[in-house]
Amino acid sequence: MIIANPDGSSPYTVPAYQFITVTNNKVSWVVPNDVPTGSKKWFYKTYSNERTPVNVTIVPFTKVTTGYDINFANESSIESNKNQIVNKFGALHKAWGGYANGGVVGDNVYFQDGKLVLEAHGDWYDGTVQGVNRDGTPKIHTIQGDPVWGDDPKLGQDWTNRVGCCIVSKDYHGFGRYLFRTKITQLLGCTPAVWLFWYSETYPELPEYEELLEEGLKREGGFSDGYYVVLNQEIDIEMPSHLAMGVFNGWLEVESNVIFFDINPQYHIGIQNDTQSSANNGLWKYNGAGNPNLRTNWTKVSTVVNPVYQPSFDNFKCNTWISETGSGSGYRFKDPSIPDTQNDEVYLANLTPIGQAANDDAFHDYEFRWYKDRVEFYFDGVLKQTNTSFIPDIPGRLTIGPWFPSATSDSVAPWLPSPLKAWAGSNTGNGLASWNYQKFIIDRILFEPYDDITAGGSNRLIGESYPFDGIRQISL
Numbered sequence: 001m002i003i004a005n006p007d008g009s010s011p012y013t014v015p016a017y018q019f020i021t022v023t024n025n026k027v028s029w030v031v032p033n034d035v036p037t038g039s040k041k042w043f044y045k046t047y048s049n050e051r052t053p054v055n056v057t058i059v060p061f062t063k064v065t066t067g068y069d070i071n072f073a074n075e076s077s078i079e080s081n082k083n084q085i086v087n088k089f090g091a092l093h094k095a096w097g098g099y100a101n102g103g104v105v106g107d108n109v110y111f112q113d114g115k116l117v118l119e120a121h122g123d124w125y126d127g128t129v130q131g132v133n134r135d136g137t138p139k140i141h142t143i144q145g146d147p148v149w150g151d152d153p154k155l156g157q158d159w160t161n162r163v164g165c166c167i168v169s170k171d172y173h174g175f176g177r178y179l180f181r182t183k184i185t186q187l188l189g190c191t192p193a194v195w196l197f198w199y200s201e202t203y204p205e206l207p208e209y210e211e212l213l214e215e216g217l218k219r220e221g222g223f224s225d226g227y228y229v230v231l232n233q234e235i236d237i238e239m240p241s242h243l244a245m246g247v248f249n250g251w252l253e254v255e256s257n258v259i260f261f262d263i264n265p266q267y268h269i270g271i272q273n274d275t276q277s278s279a280n281n282g283l284w285k286y287n288g289a290g291n292p293n294l295r296t297n298w299t300k301v302s303t304v305v306n307p308v309y310q311p312s313f314d315n316f317k318c319n320t321w322i323s324e325t326g327s328g329s330g331y332r333f334k335d336p337s338i339p340d341t342q343n344d345e346v347y348l349a350n351l352t353p354i355g356q357a358a359n360d361d362a363f364h365d366y367e368f369r370w371y372k373d374r375v376e377f378y379f380d381g382v383l384k385q386t387n388t389s390f391i392p393d394i395p396g397r398l399t400i401g402p403w404f405p406s407a408t409s410d411s412v413a414p415w416l417p418s419p420l421k422a423w424a425g426s427n428t429g430n431g432l433a434s435w436n437y438q439k440f441i442i443d444r445i446l447f448e449p450y451d452d453i454t455a456g457g458s459n460r461l462i463g464e465s466y467p468f469d470g471i472r473q474i475s476l
Contacts, residue, residue, distance in 0.1 A: 001029060003040050006055070010036075018206065031058060031463070061463045063174040063395035067448045073181075078114050085116060085167065086474050092166040092399070093136045094470030100417040101162040101406035102131015102139050106472055108165035116442040120164040120190045120402035122433035131163040136470050141415065149413040162417075162433060164190060166401030168471055172198070173447060174395040175455035179367040181444035184239060186359045188311065188425030189433025190404045192440040194366060195236040195319075196396035200465045201228045217346060218325045233392035234321035234347070235375055237366050239358060240311035240425055241351050244270035244283060245329045247307050251280055251295050260292040261343045262330035262389045266352050269298075270305035281305070311425040313359035318368075318377040318385040321347035322392060330389075345390070352377065352385040363443050371450070372457030394460050398447070402440045404433065 004011040018029050027044065037060050041053040070084050071077070095103025107129045108119040121129060131139045139159035143152040173196060184192040202209050204227060212229040213219065221227045247270035248254050254269070265288035274280035280295075283302040290297035304310070319328070323346035330348055334340065358364055358379070367378035372393065377385040409418035412431070419431035428434040452458045 001027070001042070001044055003035055003042055003056075003058075006039055006041055008041070061172070061461045063172045063449075063459060063461065064169075064447070065449055067176070068446070070445045072115050072443045075114055078111075081114075081116075082111060082476050086476060088171070089167040089169055089398075089474060090471040091474045092168050092401070092470050093132055093472045095132055095134045095139070097403060098406035098408055098417065098421075100408050100415055101164075101404040102159045103133070103136075104164045104166045104401060104403055105129065105132055106165065106474060108163065109167060109474060109476070111476055116167075118165050118167070118192075118401045118440040118442065120185060120404070120433075120438050120440065121161060122187075122189055122435040122437060123161050124434060124436045125161050125163075126436070127160065128158070129163060130158040130160055143415050146414060148410075152413075152415045154415075162190075162404040162406055164401060164403040166399050166403065167474065168197075168400075169398040170471075171397075172395035173398050173449075174459040175370050175372065175450040175457075177367070177369045177446070177448040177450070178398070179365055179444065179446040180400065180442065181363050181365050183361065183363045183439075183441040183443070184313070184359055185402055185438040185440050186361060187433075187435050187438060188240060188313075188427045189422075189435065190402045190438065191238050191240070191424045192402045193236060193238040194398075194400045195234060195238075196370075196392070197399055198231075198233040198392070198394045198396035198464055200231040200462065202231065203228050216344070217323050218344070220325065230324050231394075232321050232324040232347075233394045233396055234319065235368060235370060235392060235396070236317060236319035236321075237368060237377065238317040238319065239315075240313045241315040241317045242308050242311045242423065243268040243306045243315055243351050243353065244308075245349075245351055246270070246331055247272060247305055250274035251276065255293050255295070257334050258293065258331055259334055259340055260331045261345060262348050262350075263292050264288070264350070264386075266350065266385055267292075267330065268301070268306070268351065270307060272305050308423045309420050309425070309431075311423060313357050314355075315351060315353050316358070316366075316377075316379070316384075318350040318352050318375075318387060319347065320375050320387040320390045320392065322390045323347065348387060348389045350377075350385050350387055354379050354384060355382075363441075365444075370455075372455050393457070394462055400442065400445070402438070 001014040002011050037058045040056050042056045043053040044051040091106030092104045110117050133139045141152045141154040141157050180194050217229050219227045267286040271280050282300050283306050284298040285301045287297050326345040328347045328349040365380050369376040375387045405424045406417040407421040408414050417431040422431040
């Protein structure tokens with residue numbers, strides 16, 4: 001594979017280890033860091049022939065250096081606000097979060113009464129907006145002849161339920177202050193969220209592969225399809241949330257078989273089936289000091305264990321990621337084959353009390369401040385959580401919108417979400433979003449970039465594996 005200037009001069013041969021896929025229909029490869037940017041021509045050359053050159057442009061990976069404040073409260077700036085959204089953001093058109101949802105689509109993004117509205121369609125939605133699959137293709141109900149559950153009752157129909165939407169920035173954002181004034185969705189069943197996201201897959205042919213393994217990241221994939229290592233750089237605010245970072249069978253299990261790594265004064269655990277005393281069952285909060293394996297360093301705050309499927313809008317998730325394996329819970333069980341000091345986690349989902357119900361039909365400020373060594377999370381200007389583990393350092397795309405966590409299980413039909421895995425909750429207790437539609441209303445989006453001194457360091461500037469995956473133009 002050759003990259004050259006438009007006139008054919010200064011040819012650069014891409015090393016074989018930079019190739020990811022070479023088939024009759026597809027060639028994918030990583031642009032080496034030392035290839036000059038600008039207009040180039042690209043062609044594939046073998047011993048017997050040379051393919052017709054293709055004109056390409058190689059651009060450097062950059063981040064936003066100028067801040068902005070899109071304030072929808074200013075009625076005189078409605079058209080300006082619309083233009084800024086269209087110019088700075090695209091609409092995501094893809095799916096994730098389990099089979100039993102229709103992803104996110106641009107049709108659910110619109111303006112109303114001078115505000116940006118991001119709409120979510122629940123299980124009672126009876127309209128025509130169609131969801132999508134992971135690859136962005138239109139989704140239909142396809143499950144037929146399941147050995148336990150038979151045919152999907154909507155077999156052959158368009159998938160129109162559990163469909164959300166997200167706007168995503170066209171440019172990458174680095175260290176800085178991010179503030180969102182929003183009125184969140186009011187009922188359980190979907191998660192209104194704001195996050196930064198950057199994703200890369202590294203394969204064994206690339207020199208960085210071994211470096212990432214040495215840093216402690218885990219390989220994914222398999223022998224038949226190939227192994228790879230994921231860098232997943234991400235910061236999230238997600239709602240609603242439960243509080244129990246883990247649920248344990250009695251205090252004896254905590255004292256003898258649990259190793260805590262990432263623990264803070266907002267850390268909660270659930271105790272159930274305690275054989276010493278039923279009074280120990282419930283939700284416990286860490287006191288902020290001392291050995292977390294000792295019950296004397298915890299305070300019981302509720303008789304309700306509060307597991308994953310019992311979330312509340314009184315809480316939010318404050319997440320930081322550098323990859324995607326592990327549990328994100330800040331602890332693990334002891335394993336004789338692993339040293340007690342070994343921490344295999346690569347992300348942390350800090351489940352954090354807000355101090356009030358955020359689904360009160362009012363606008364509130366959600367904010368995070370991203371520094372080199374930490375991320376601070378705020379609600380209405382009050383610091384609620386500080387993450388110091390698994391802090392990203394690569395700029396990401398800013399994403400805002402409601403989506404549907406929809407993991408399935410063998411206990412329910414495969415086209416339905418599992419009630420016990422529905423971490424966005426259900427107002428009817430069956431895992432379903434039992435409503436027609438809800439609105440996630442945006443009143444302000446503010447970004448203030450930090451210089452290196454304020455941030456305490458500089459961002460790494462590295463390109464993504466799939467930089468344009470699922471991004472489409474917004475039409476307002």
